[in-house]
Amino acid sequence: MPRMIDLIRASAVPSNLMQAAARGALAVPPGEMIEILVHLAIHNKVFGEQAKLTLAGWDEVSSRGAASDPNTSKEVLEYFVSAENLRPALLPALLENPSLAEGTLVQGAGSASREVVESMLKSRRVNQSEKILSSLSSNPNLTGIETTNIKNKLAAGIVILANSPPEEARVEDDDVMPEMPADEPAGAEDVLDEALMAYFAEHEKEISANEDKPFQPIGSFYEDFAPGSEEPLAADPEVPIAAPPATEPAPAAPATKTAAATGVKKAAVAKKSQGLDEGRGSALQKISKLDVKGRIQLAMKGNKEERSILVRDGTKVVALAVLDSPKVTDSEVEKFASQRNVLESVLRGIPLKRRFMKHYAIVRNLAFNPRTPIDVSITLVKNLLVQDLKNLSGNKEVSETVRKAALRLFKQKLDSTKRD
Numbered sequence: 001m002p003r004m005i006d007l008i009r010a011s012a013v014p015s016n017l018m019q020a021a022a023r024g025a026l027a028v029p030p031g032e033m034i035e036i037l038v039h040l041a042i043h044n045k046v047f048g049e050q051a052k053l054t055l056a057g058w059d060e061v062s063s064r065g066a067a068s069d070p071n072t073s074k075e076v077l078e079y080f081v082s083a084e085n086l087r088p089a090l091l092p093a094l095l096e097n098p099s100l101a102e103g104t105l106v107q108g109a110g111s112a113s114r115e116v117v118e119s120m121l122k123s124r125r126v127n128q129s130e131k132i133l134s135s136l137s138s139n140p141n142l143t144g145i146e147t148t149n150i151k152n153k154l155a156a157g158i159v160i161l162a163n164s165p166p167e168e169a170r171v172e173d174d175d176v177m178p179e180m181p182a183d184e185p186a187g188a189e190d191v192l193d194e195a196l197m198a199y200f201a202e203h204e205k206e207i208s209a210n211e212d213k214p215f216q217p218i219g220s221f222y223e224d225f226a227p228g229s230e231e232p233l234a235a236d237p238e239v240p241i242a243a244p245p246a247t248e249p250a251p252a253a254p255a256t257k258t259a260a261a262t263g264v265k266k267a268a269v270a271k272k273s274q275g276l277d278e279g280r281g282s283a284l285q286k287i288s289k290l291d292v293k294g295r296i297q298l299a300m301k302g303n304k305e306e307r308s309i310l311v312r313d314g315t316k317v318v319a320l321a322v323l324d325s326p327k328v329t330d331s332e333v334e335k336f337a338s339q340r341n342v343l344e345s346v347l348r349g350i351p352l353k354r355r356f357m358k359h360y361a362i363v364r365n366l367a368f369n370p371r372t373p374i375d376v377s378i379t380l381v382k383n384l385l386v387q388d389l390k391n392l393s394g395n396k397e398v399s400e401t402v403r404k405a406a407l408r409l410f411k412q413k414l415d416s417t418k419r420d
Contacts, residue, residue, distance in 0.1 A: 004028050005035050015046075022047035024054045030062035031072065038079045052085075060089055068093035078104055088115055095123040102129060109135035117141045130154065145197035195326050196300045200293070206317045207292055215288050215295065216314035219341025283309055296321045304332060311336055316345045323349050330359050337365035347372045351380065364388055367406075370397045377402045386413050 004026060007013050013021075020026055021036050022044075028036070037058070040051035066072045067080055067090040077100045079085055094100055109120065109132050117139055120126045126133065136142070137150045200207065283305050287295060292315060299310040299321035311322040319342065322328060333356050336342060347366060356362050360383075366372050367380045367388075381402065384392065392398065393407035 003032060005032055005039065008036055009039060018044070018047055019050075022050040022054060024058065030059070031066050031069065034058065034062065034066045035073055035076055038073075038076045042075070042079065055079075055085070056087075060087075063087065063090055064093050068097055070097060070099045072097070072099060074099065074101070081105075081108070083108065083111075083113070086116070088119070091116060091119045092123065095120065096125050102131060105129075106131045106135045110138045112136075112139060112141065114141040117146075121146060127153070143198045144201045145194070149194075192301050192326055195324065196297060199296065199300065199321055199324055203317050207296070210292050210315050210317060213292060213315050215290070217309070217341075218312045218314055218343060292318060300325045301327070304329075307332060308335075311346060312339075312341055314343070316343055319343050319346050320349050322346075323353060330356065330362070334359065334361045334365060337362045338369055340369065340371045342371070344371065344373055348376055351376060360385075367402070368392060368395065368398065370399075374399050374401055378405050381405050381409060384409070386410060389413065 004013075004021075005028075008018065008021060017026075018040070022040050024033055024037060026033060026036065034055070037051045037055045040047050041055060042048070044051070063080075066076060077094065077097060080087070080090055081094050081100060081104060095105070105120075105126070106129075108116075109126075112120065117136070120132075120136060126136070133150050133154055137147060137154070142150070287298065287306065287309055290298065295310060295313060295315070295318045298306050299313075299318060302310070307322045307325065307328060311319050313319045322336075323333070323346065333350060336346065337350055347369065350356050350362065350366060363380050363383050367377050367384060368391075369377075372380075377398065378401070381389070381392065384406070389406045389410035393403050393410055395403065
């Protein structure tokens with residue numbers, strides 16, 4: 001029995017079935033359904049637009065499966081990888097699919113968007129192909145350091161062509177430097193170095209203008225600051241010891257033990273607090289000795305404690321480097337979003353990172369922060385839940401404009417809930 005795709009190619013099905021196919025409503029395997037949709041999108045003038053819309057919203061798991069399957073037809077792979085139809089989530093799988101012709105990637109590499117360029121630079125196949133790298137090196141969306149890295153790879157001759165037969169790809173151990181294998185993925189340190197170089201290149205003028213600017217923090221370091229803890233440190237409260245009845249005096253030994261235990265506990269708390277203070281002082285001393293470039297490097301590659309200090313740097317280009325660090329976590333940014341002792345540019349910079357805006361706590365903290373610029377807060381307010389809108393509308397610390405916007409949205413959502 002012929003497959004449905006074969007019948008559709010032969011125009012051997014009625015129009016109502018073609019219409020159902022364009023909507024993705026046929027009872028066929030996901031891979032075949034995608035193949036049918038691509039065929040209609042390319043070759044059918046009547047149902048092509050509907051098929052394109054269906055493909056654009058097709059289930060990502062099934063789409064990724066087709067993108068990574070070497071048995072997927074060339075037509076489907078080329079449709080997925082074309083600039084007008086490309087879904088970024090599918091690109092890593094497409095790049096590694098051996099059935100996608102190298103020539104197709106070569107053709108698109110020179111004019112690919114920045115988002116595509118970033119995926120290509122991470123692809124093992126791309127980094128093993130001299131032809132693709134050569135085309136990619138002319139892409140205007142590359143940073144200076146990325147262009148240099150590609151040209152150095154090509155000049156060093158360390159690239160092994162992905163399509164070469166095994167005997168051509170085989171090299172002697174002495175011919176390749178062991179510390180520079182082309183087919184090993186970049187390690188964490190390499191990723192950090194690349195991010196740092198990209199940041200230096202992107203902000204070169206601003207760094208030059210501020211290169212002699214010393215470290216000047218915004219506000220107090222010790223406000224809301226406890227390394228390795230989300231809450232300020234406090235000594236454990238003393239628990240009162242009930243006095244024994246007068247007729248039965250407490251034995252001396254247990255009392256001595258209790259007192260000793262309390263003393264040890266207090267000493268441990270004091271020692272811990274002293275150690276943290278010394279750690280803070282050490283980090284501050286280290287940072288205060290660095291120039292702007294050194295502080296940017298530490299913001300990118302340092303630890304959580306150092307980032308929590310540098311995000312308060314009065315030099316904008318340093319503070320923003322913390323948000324660009326591959327090491328910064330969502331929980332750190334959640335705390336930054338609620339801080340008042342950071343530059344306004346930091347609070348503006350957080351919403352520009354799509355990754356951070358996926359976390360409701362970050363959105364809420366920004367909206368409730370009196371330091372957040374009004375235009376940013378107004379944009380974020382519409383994403384708040386009903387209870388948070390109610391709380392924000394009564395928060396006297398934020399702007400009246402923000403409170404009014406929150407109250408208006410609260411009433412709208414409340415009315416909508418009642419109608420439902």
